[in-house]
Amino acid sequence: MYKSLLKPILFRQNPEKAHDFTFSWIKRTFNLPLLGAAIHYNFKFDDPSLVQEVFGLTFKNPVGLAAGFDKDAKLIDEMASLGFGFIEIGTLTPKPQIGNPQPRLFRLPQDQGLINRMGFNNGGVLAAVERLKNRKSTVIIGGNIGKNKDTPNEEAVGDYLFCLEALHPYVDYFVLNVSSPNTPNLRELQEKEPLKKLLTAVKEANDAKATPKPILLKIAPDLTEGQLDDIVDIVLETGISGIIATNTTLDRGNLVTSEQEVSEIGAGGLSGKPVKDKSTGVIRYLAKKSQNSFPIIGVGGVFTVKDAIEKLEAGASLVQVYTGMIYEGPSLVKRLNKGLARFYRV
Numbered sequence: 001m002y003k004s005l006l007k008p009i010l011f012r013q014n015p016e017k018a019h020d021f022t023f024s025w026i027k028r029t030f031n032l033p034l035l036g037a038a039i040h041y042n043f044k045f046d047d048p049s050l051v052q053e054v055f056g057l058t059f060k061n062p063v064g065l066a067a068g069f070d071k072d073a074k075l076i077d078e079m080a081s082l083g084f085g086f087i088e089i090g091t092l093t094p095k096p097q098i099g100n101p102q103p104r105l106f107r108l109p110q111d112q113g114l115i116n117r118m119g120f121n122n123g124g125v126l127a128a129v130e131r132l133k134n135r136k137s138t139v140i141i142g143g144n145i146g147k148n149k150d151t152p153n154e155e156a157v158g159d160y161l162f163c164l165e166a167l168h169p170y171v172d173y174f175v176l177n178v179s180s181p182n183t184p185n186l187r188e189l190q191e192k193e194p195l196k197k198l199l200t201a202v203k204e205a206n207d208a209k210a211t212p213k214p215i216l217l218k219i220a221p222d223l224t225e226g227q228l229d230d231i232v233d234i235v236l237e238t239g240i241s242g243i244i245a246t247n248t249t250l251d252r253g254n255l256v257t258s259e260q261e262v263s264e265i266g267a268g269g270l271s272g273k274p275v276k277d278k279s280t281g282v283i284r285y286l287a288k289k290s291q292n293s294f295p296i297i298g299v300g301g302v303f304t305v306k307d308a309i310e311k312l313e314a315g316a317s318l319v320q321v322y323t324g325m326i327y328e329g330p331s332l333v334k335r336l337n338k339g340l341a342r343f344y345r346v
Helices: 002-010 015-029 033-043 076-080 125-132 153-167 186-190 192-207 225-238 259-265 273-290 305-314 323-328 331-345
Strands: 052-054 057-059 063-065 086-092 105-108 113-116 140-145 173-177 215-219 242-245 269-272 296-299 318-321
Touching (some): 002 323, 015 076, 033 331, 076 086, 153 173, 153 186, 186 192, 296 305, 305 331, 318 331
Parallel strands (some): 063 086, 086 140, 173 215, 215 242, 242 296
Antiparallel strands (some): 105 113
């Protein structure tokens, strides 16, 4: 029904307006008693083979919702009913911020991709905390955190620590986002010394808690092998729990969409099918270089069971979807889990 009915309607709208419409529609309909129960029944798929133990947490299945879809933790219970094994909120920042000027979200239908330059638009971490206090679902929640646009990189550690402190009682793991291309100079934090300083400070603050949470780092797909080598060294040295590979790419190579159209869209991170192989390549490199010393969550261009298996065979322990769901619809989650159940049983 999604591809034949809903998708054509949504794809005629401005992408960000379509996203907002989808949010409001989900909020209204999923909470109707009979319809909500029917949705949960239709999308639910459980199988013992899908259960995964990763960085000390038990995931009912390996398919998660990537950060960016539910930035402000407004749809935790609703998205959990679609069968996700985990949901990542954010990126959240200490202070609310409106993000970059619109338009800032663009579809590339011929490539099954999206370009976004949202700029960490969110209502602030404290507002998200209030929503998390009232959630009903027990689904595993990841808190993806970043710095405010007006915070200099030299003071970025303070922003990440603020978000860690606020979210700590309400999420199951943390993701430090230093790889979005849409916050000026943010990717400079991926360089060895500033990254080591950031991870060390966050890890120390987390370890001081009564119940420390797993800390993960989300990286870009555009890093050189030398930079990836540094990432491996830093992860092992600081003892953080793992990596999310990858964020969106700045690369515009090998697109079907015309160069003129891509040029008119302008800056932003590219997600979806065009980043699939690049993301899988990063996973494979990290897993081999580190000798599988830490878990990796694979994200980028997962549209089919084959796409998910490629990432798992490359070295990922879990996968996440976002753009794939925009193009394939919410049934993608169940389809992936059914296929992965067969994969795990072999």
